[in-house]
Amino acid sequence: MSSVHTTTAASAASARSVKQAGGGGLVMRGRLPEMWVGLGLVLAPFVLPAIGMSPDLLTRILILGLFGLGFDLLFGYTGLLSFGQAAFFGTGGFVTAYLLTDGVVGNMLLALAIGTVVAAVTGLLIGYLTLRRTGIYFAMSTLAFGEMFFFMENSVFKEYTGGENGIAGVPSPEIALGFIHIKVSSGWPMYWFVALVFFVGYLIARRIVRSPFGAVLKAIQGNPKRAMALGHAIQSYKLMVFVVAAAYGGLAGGLLGLFQSYMPPDAFSLDTSAQLVIQTVMGGAGTLLGPLLGATIWLYLYDGLQQIGSLGPYWKLILGVVFVVLVTVFRRGVAGALIQFWQRTRTLPAHIDADASSKVASVLDIVPPLATTRPGAPVLEARGVSKHYGGLKANSDIDFTLREGELHGVIGPNGAGKSTFFAMLAGELPTTTGKVFFRGQEITGIGVTSVCQLGMSKSYQINQLFEHLTVRQNMMIPVLARLRGRYRSDLLRSLHSDHLDSQVNAAIALVDLSHHADTQVSEMSYGEKRRLEIGLALATGANVLLFDEPLAGLGPEERVLVVALLKSIRQGRSMVIVEHDMDAMFELAERITVLYEGRKLTEGTPDEIRRDPSVQAAYLGGMDDESA
């Protein structure tokens, strides 16, 4: 995405006027990175040999760069660090090499395609197994599966792969498409062939990054739990991007065999996976071209150090030191550092999304409630809900009803079990006993994603935002979930549509952040973040909203703003609010439920609650004296 920013930043000031003047200039600007990459690939053979780069070296860099495009989608954009990509590189490579060498498939392009598909299917299987856990578990299990393939190459599949010998004599590629017939010989022709494949791979990866699918991937990287709570089935997204990365790996592996006329068994080795990780981190994850840059540094450094006789044996040590320094200081690699430098020198707002339409919808859509609902009917019901952690009873036997159109408050002293109760209402926590119903449908423990898709959303006590994205990009995530459902494979569609943008703008305007639409969230004040937090819940289109301490930590001015906001959004929505701020609660709520020591103490109108002696006692600590 960063490469997108650079070009849009350059044109930021004029972007909107250009858009209004006519689409032509905009299309050009939006495609600028593609043009630069294409130009670079064409010019490389005329420029780079001057600094000692041979066609073979360039071809090898492009193969690794192609491998890295897929991995960057997986790691740089989605945050999934896999150490087992060699499994797909090897699978694609050996399938392609076997088909061509044994003459099963004569057509080189068909063999490449089959190799890619087999690698993708392998990715589906391994992804299904490894994505069950995240973080360190994912890194460890992908690494172990990678090793499993390395051993299988030399045992189960030895007959086909040649075991330790690999597959030699892969025929040199011939492009046969019926009407044309080109024999690709080694050297520059091979470079052109691989460069073409790389370019197509790059165009596809760019489209994915700029699609609705890509927007969700970035949200998953930033805050997977919130992405899930906003209605996206993140497991499906992760699996799909894992498969895409595997396909890129398979294609790159196939090209390696064609390029070398030999498929080496160490394509499957841990070194291959490790090299991919290192080159991506060095070049810059999350930039698409970072892996290519990293591969260039890696291979050029290797060649260069070999020529300085005494340093040759230590090239990997030097590489290791460089790697550790980059991870510690420049987490976004060389490309990331360059982009940052570029943005600083231009002193322009870096994050403006020039493609976004400036239309604002007059109202933010709300998921329509069921046709059968009428005012006063129960919307959200908890029946005898309890939550026990071992011996600790956080909630015991709570009954609760929210009626259509109502604003219902939940109060209680610290430790009364409000947050636990709220989490169970929102479908985040399974109940120990008892059930939760949403418009008559049981939703106990069906999960936050499903709850959100039904039309209920929660705003969190501690902000759960996508800090590395802009306000606009944040607000897109819930709107995308409403427009697209739990999951959709729209990898190649473009992100923006007038409907999406007008809804996103309406949501941003509702929480009064329009002037900050293109600001990165991490740069905003706490009060502004707080409003965005509420805005995310609203933008899901939910007609039932749960607010967990919406006023927590706000100054007096921001507090007035948020109370006014909460009042203004009541039309068409039912709400539950947990809050410590009693004044605000008595001002807002129509009914109030009081929790005390994990139980429901009482329920009534604000006036009844204010006068209730048991409530006063609970807050003043009198209850403890009684029970003691």
Next chain:
Amino acid sequence: MSLFFSQLFNGLTTGLLLALISTGLTIIYGTLGVINFAHGALFVVGGYAGYTVYGLTDSFVLALAGGSAVALACGLVMERGLMRKFYSRPPEDQILVTFGLSIILIEIIRGIYGGVSLSVSPPEWGMGIARIGSLIYPMYRLETLAIAAVTLLVLYFILYRTSLGLVVRAGIEDAQMVDALGINIKRAFLVVFGLGAMAAGFAGVVNSPIVALTPDMGFRYLVESFVVVVIGGVGSFPGAIVGGIIAGEILSLTAMVNPQYSDVMLFVAMALVLVFRPQGLMGQEGRE
């Protein structure tokens, strides 16, 4: 039938050795929440340091002490110099930095000792063979069983039956609070990281008479200890032992049928655990 029993027993010794190799990994993860990708490299560092001490002193006991001490020193330097800055960073960053450190350590070893494999002969008290009933078994492997068992027991007591273990486990929950109570939590973290590194180095020396030393063996053992802890449950001390024994038996019993398949079977077992019990056999739900 006797072949089966002999392989079963062989699996047990391999298994306890694998458990010993994996404990350092699981100790550091279970207490600090960091997965140390340099664990295999520390194992190699210990093995080579032990080799040098053994060559100089001709005493395997001193070699064990020397190998552990050098790995401990590496661990302490790593923690002080870098890891401390990474506790609050995402797990991916921790993985990357330890992975980078492992490259550095292994390349330093390669620079000093060269890339060829070095074989270490067992100590005098480990020469010869032992007879257990009808089984004939190399003496050193039998002793390995005992060494591994005793070491695991000692580590268990240090971590779960001393105040150090308590402090560290409390520190994982809330480092600031423990710090506020006047306990030097940073030092406790340092000690744990050092202990994990030392365990890896110790295992490296114990293993060296069984498998010849090469700089690249580190990654192989890193992967095997991953399999062990994934099967047993990452961060679970008993899990490392159960996982180690299961892995040892799989390697040993499959080798009886077809040695080429033994590594593959190991990963099949891991896949099965991931499908049916993703948190590992002894692992707890909820901890990622």
